[in-house]
Amino acid sequence: MDLEAFEWLLTDEGQALLTRATKLTATGGASLAVQTALRRTAAPAYVAAALTQVELRDKGRAKLGDDAARMYFTPDGLEQATRRAVAEHRAARLAAFGAASVIDLGCGIGGDLVATARTGITAAGVDLDPVRVAVARANLAALDLPGAVQVADATEVDHSPFAVAFADPARRGARGRLFDAEGWTPSWSFVETLLRRDSCVKVAPGIPHELVPAGVEAEWVSDHGDVKEAALWSGMLATTDRRATVIGEGGLATLTSEDDPGAAVQPLGAFLYEPDGAVIRAGLVTAVAAGVQGGLLDEHIAYVTSDAAYTTPFAKGYRVIEELPYREKQLRAALRERRVGRLTIKKRGVAITPETLRRRLGLQGPEEATIVLTRVAGEGTCLRVEPLTAAS
Structure with missing residues (x-):
């Protein structure tokens, strides 16, 4: 962004242009038509600066909420x-x-x-x-x-x-x-x-x-x-x-290393927990395991298992419904038998691309399901689960 054009945008005349650009853009007018209308009263460089701010303010809402409507940005700055x-x-x-x-x-x-x-x-x-x-x-x-x-x-x-x-x-x-x-x-x-x-x-x-x-x-x-x-x-x-x-x-x-007494690997229980990414990055997966009275599903994979149902801000919880075949052909048959058409695939520790697998399964049916593909004791495992809710 040109410094001179931005500083002009802060003047009374520039603010009037920015307000007009915001209103014209909000009406859904064609970009070329908006530019043409604005250039009748301001230089092209100033029009470009104003329209850039309108666009970036709209994008900025996701990061900055209502403040974005009053703030100013550069593309890389945002x-x-x-x-x-x-x-x-x-x-x-x-x-x-x-x-x-x-x-x-x-x-x-x-x-x-x-x-x-x-x-x-x-x-x-x-x-x-x-x-x-x-x-x-x-x-x-x-x-x-x-x-x-x-x-x-x-x-x-x-x-x-x-x-x-x-x-x-x-x-x-x-x-x-x-x-x-x-x-x-x-x-x-x-x-x-x-x-x-x-x-x-x-x-x-x-x-x-x-x-x-x-x-x-x-x-x-x-x-x-x-x-x-x-x-x-x-x-x-x-x-x-x-x-x-x-x-x-x-x-x-917040969870700290002082909250982490450690946890061991244990067999699959009735519930599966997927720790938040911040927990995983911080190396505090075992703290989550201890918090849900459980253990690790595998020492190298960030899944936690337990026989107790918990709602925790540090992990998403799932009830384990059943274990399904891990191999693709048998998995397809099992899901079709259950009339599954909408499938959420979660995976960790296995070389599988969910989008590719979903396409290859070619499922059709009225039911919806969530599966977790991971490794337990070094073996590929597929679990059908359902998310825990506060009512669970």
């Missing part, structure tokens, strides 16, 4: 922005810690700045990209929040006056996602220096456990079943070794 519920959880942790001030080293479009400022913490951000800085500054103003943002190199900023330093290193380069932490911006070497003080660093969920320095808490966060990120908490902010936090319809729940 893609990299933290989901609102996750950012609010992090800000709440900072507030609970009693942080008076936080500096965001690489603030992007300001999603985390917004969440932090809303808690009453003094928030400041820096970023190398002048456009992102302008967007972040505009977002704070649009949401009537205090905060300061400026163009600066995060690695050269003196962050010592702030109670907490926060960083979200860019993990994408010109060729896509970067798996080498030294290729991040700022690099892993810089992150390690931050982790020697009170800080929080957002990292990819796939971060290897062995990369986390001693004394640093690693927290994996999922939002409605999708693992969104991992965060490293250091200094006084670190309260445990590993943590899984799940955000769902019922609110937020």
Whole structure:
């Protein structure tokens, strides 16, 4: 996005254009017709900037809720922005810690700045990209929040006056996602220096456990079943070794390594539990097993089994109805005998593509079923299950 065009968009004339673009787009008019109408009163570059914001605001609702209608974005900034519920959880942790001030080293479009400022913490951000800085500054103003943002190199900023330093290193380069932490911006070497003080660093969920320095808490966060990120908490902010936090319809729940007494492999019971992705990433599957009075179905596979029915935010529960044949031909016959036409396939630890298998089974019938394909004691196993509900 062009900086000059974006700054013009913030003027009274630009706001009028953005409002008109929003209304015209909402009526479902053809894109070319909308552009033609808008260009009668504004330059093409300004029209493009306005229509880009309309499009990105619409996309941003999934991440940022109602705030998106008032915020500003760049395409990559929106893609990299933290989901609102996750950012609010992090800000709440900072507030609970009693942080008076936080500096965001690489603030992007300001999603985390917004969440932090809303808690009453003094928030400041820096970023190398002048456009992102302008967007972040505009977002704070649009949401009537205090905060300061400026163009600066995060690695050269003196962050010592702030109670907490926060960083979200860019993990994408010109060729896509970067798996080498030294290729991040700022690099892993810089992150390690931050982790020697009170800080929080957002990292990819796939971060290897062995990369986390001693004394640093690693927290994996999922939002409605999708693992969104991992965060490293250091200094006084670190309260445990590993943590899984799940955000769902019922609110937020958290599980730590201190809640994990361990669990052994045991035979298949009456119920099967599929741990949340954050739990799996955090290596806390055995904590879920202990919580449902059960054990592991296989020492290498993240399924838990138990003879007790539980509702837990850390796993989806299923009642085991029966074991079906694992081989495709016999499985097809068994499902057709049960008149199954709609089939949900869950799998873990086996080289099967659910979509391909469903197509090959060619099922037709009025009934619906869920099957789990996995390995038990090294053997391929197929289980027909039904989801547990609160009433179960």
